[in-house]
Amino acid sequence: MPSDLEGSIEPKRHDDLTGPGTVSFFMTAAASWLGSIRGTSLTRIFSPWPSTAGGSQPERLRPTAYLDGLRGFAAFLVYWHHHELWAHVPPQVSSLESAFGFDGLHYFATLPGIRNFFHGGHFAVAVFYVISGYVLSVKPLSLIQAGEQAKVADNLGSALFRRWLRLYIPLICSTFVYMTIVHALDLKVDGIPRKSSYLQAAWDFYAEVKNFTFIFHNGNLLSYNLHLWSIPYEFKGSIVTYTGLIAFSRCGKNARLWCEAGLVFYFLYIVDGWYCALFAAGMLLSDLDQLAAKDELPSFFAHFRPYKKAIFYAMLTIAMFLGGCPVHSVEITYLRKNPGWYLLSFLKPQAVFDFKWFFLFWAAVLFVAATRHILWLKHFFETPFCQYLGRVSFSLYLVHGPVLSTVGERLYAAVGWPKASRLNNIPGWVDVFPLPTSGPLGLEIAFLAPHLILLPVTFYVAEVVTRAFDEPSVRFPQWLYKTATASARPARLPA
Numbered sequence: 001m002p003s004d005l006e007g008s009i010e011p012k013r014h015d016d017l018t019g020p021g022t023v024s025f026f027m028t029a030a031a032s033w034l035g036s037i038r039g040t041s042l043t044r045i046f047s048p049w050p051s052t053a054g055g056s057q058p059e060r061l062r063p064t065a066y067l068d069g070l071r072g073f074a075a076f077l078v079y080w081h082h083h084e085l086w087a088h089v090p091p092q093v094s095s096l097e098s099a100f101g102f103d104g105l106h107y108f109a110t111l112p113g114i115r116n117f118f119h120g121g122h123f124a125v126a127v128f129y130v131i132s133g134y135v136l137s138v139k140p141l142s143l144i145q146a147g148e149q150a151k152v153a154d155n156l157g158s159a160l161f162r163r164w165l166r167l168y169i170p171l172i173c174s175t176f177v178y179m180t181i182v183h184a185l186d187l188k189v190d191g192i193p194r195k196s197s198y199l200q201a202a203w204d205f206y207a208e209v210k211n212f213t214f215i216f217h218n219g220n221l222l223s224y225n226l227h228l229w230s231i232p233y234e235f236k237g238s239i240v241t242y243t244g245l246i247a248f249s250r251c252g253k254n255a256r257l258w259c260e261a262g263l264v265f266y267f268l269y270i271v272d273g274w275y276c277a278l279f280a281a282g283m284l285l286s287d288l289d290q291l292a293a294k295d296e297l298p299s300f301f302a303h304f305r306p307y308k309k310a311i312f313y314a315m316l317t318i319a320m321f322l323g324g325c326p327v328h329s330v331e332i333t334y335l336r337k338n339p340g341w342y343l344l345s346f347l348k349p350q351a352v353f354d355f356k357w358f359f360l361f362w363a364a365v366l367f368v369a370a371t372r373h374i375l376w377l378k379h380f381f382e383t384p385f386c387q388y389l390g391r392v393s394f395s396l397y398l399v400h401g402p403v404l405s406t407v408g409e410r411l412y413a414a415v416g417w418p419k420a421s422r423l424n425n426i427p428g429w430v431d432v433f434p435l436p437t438s439g440p441l442g443l444e445i446a447f448l449a450p451h452l453i454l455l456p457v458t459f460y461v462a463e464v465v466t467r468a469f470d471e472p473s474v475r476f477p478q479w480l481y482k483t484a485t486a487s488a489r490p491a492r493l494p495a
Helices: 004-008 025-038 065-087 090-096 121-145 149-184 198-212 226-248 253-270 274-293 299-322 332-336 355-371 375-381 384-391 393-415 420-425 451-484
Strands: none
Touching: 065 090, 065 121, 065 355, 065 375, 065 384, 065 393, 065 451, 121 149, 121 226, 121 274, 121 355, 149 198, 149 226, 149 393, 149 451, 226 253, 226 274, 226 393, 253 274, 274 355, 299 355, 355 375, 384 393, 393 420, 393 451
C-alpha cells in the first residue's frame, strides 16, 4: 500500500505553470500532470528492465526501508494467495483456507507458519494497514515530540490534501486501461458482463468508480478488479490516523500513548473497526519506536529490557501462528473445529463480526513490531529483491488481478485445471497442454508451470503501471498542493 514516505520524490518546479496567468487552474493542473510524466519517456515506461532512478550508485537505505520491503513481500503474498485460490477446485480451496488437520486432512501447505506463504493474503492486508499507520505517522509524530505545533498542522494538511489523489489516481487509470482492453479485444472474463458498446462500458465504469472512491459509501466493489476492496479501507484508515494525530498533538507523552492505545481498544473491542485499529496500532508503534530511539520511553518499559530478545522472538512466533487463521467461514463454530483454535475462539470480542480480522490484527501488529528488532528478518526485507517489491508493491496489488483473470485464467485452463466457467468462456483453451495436477497441495506441477509466464508478465505490467501512473501520482499531488498553498500563510493549530 502506498504511504507518504513514498512522497520523497519531489516534483520539478515549473514557474510558467505555477505563476499567475490567464490559464485556468484546471488547465494548469492538467499541464502539470503531463509535465510529471514528461520526463518519463515511452521507452522508459515500457522498458522490460527495472528503473534505476537516482543513477547507478546504490541508494542509502532509510531507517524505515525494511517496512518498504515488508510491504512489497506482503504484496507478493497477496499475488500468490489469489493464484492458489483461482487455480484450485473447491475441495482444495476449503483445505487451503483451514488449519492443518481440519477434517482429518494434513497438508504441508496448511502447517502453522507455512500456510502463511500459501494463503497469507489476508495476513498481508492487515500488515499493509499497520505499516500505513506507522509511516503516515512518522513525520507528524517527530514534529509533535519536538513541540513544532505549526509544522504539525502544515504537514497533516499537506498529507490529507494529497492522500485521495495518491491512492485513487493509479487505481482509476490502471482499471480504466484494463476495462478498455477487455472491451477492445472482446475478452471473456469471468464475472465481467459484456457490454453493448464501449461507451456503455465506460459509463458503467464511471458509475462504479464514483461510488467506490466515496469515503462514506459502503459495500461497493469494482467489477473489473474485485481485489481492490481494501483501498477504501486504506483511505478511511488514513483519515483516522490523521485525525488522531491532530487530536493528540497537544497531549503530553504518556497521555498521548494512552490515547493511542485507547483508540486501538475502541476500534477492536467496542466497535467493529478492525482496519481502524490496525492503523491506530501502527501509529502507536511509530510513537514508541521514535521515543525508544531517543531513550524517552515510559519507565514501565525498562522492566522488559533484560528479556527483549526473547520477547520479540515470542511475538514473531505468535504472529506466524495467528497469521494462519482459518477463513473458510465466518461462523465461530467453524473456527472451533480447526485443530489448535478451539480455546482461541473464545477470545473473539463480541463487536467483531468476522473473527479472522481480530486474530490477524494481533498477528500483523506483533509481526511489524518484532521485525525491527530481529536483525536477520529486518535485513531480509532490506535486500534488493524486497526493496524492488516494495517499489512496485502498489502497482503489483493493482494489476495482479487483471493479469490473473485474463492470462492466468487461460493458462490454468490450458494445463488442465477444471472449472465450469472455463468450459463456457474459453473452451478453446481447455486442456491444450495438460500437466499433472497431482502432488503436494499448492505445489502441483500444473500450478507452478504457468508461473514461468505469469510471474514475469505480472511484474512487467506492475513495472509499467509504476512508471506510468504510480510515480506521477506522487509528484502531481505534491505540485498541486504547492500551487494551491503558494500564497497562503503557514497554518497554525488553535491555542
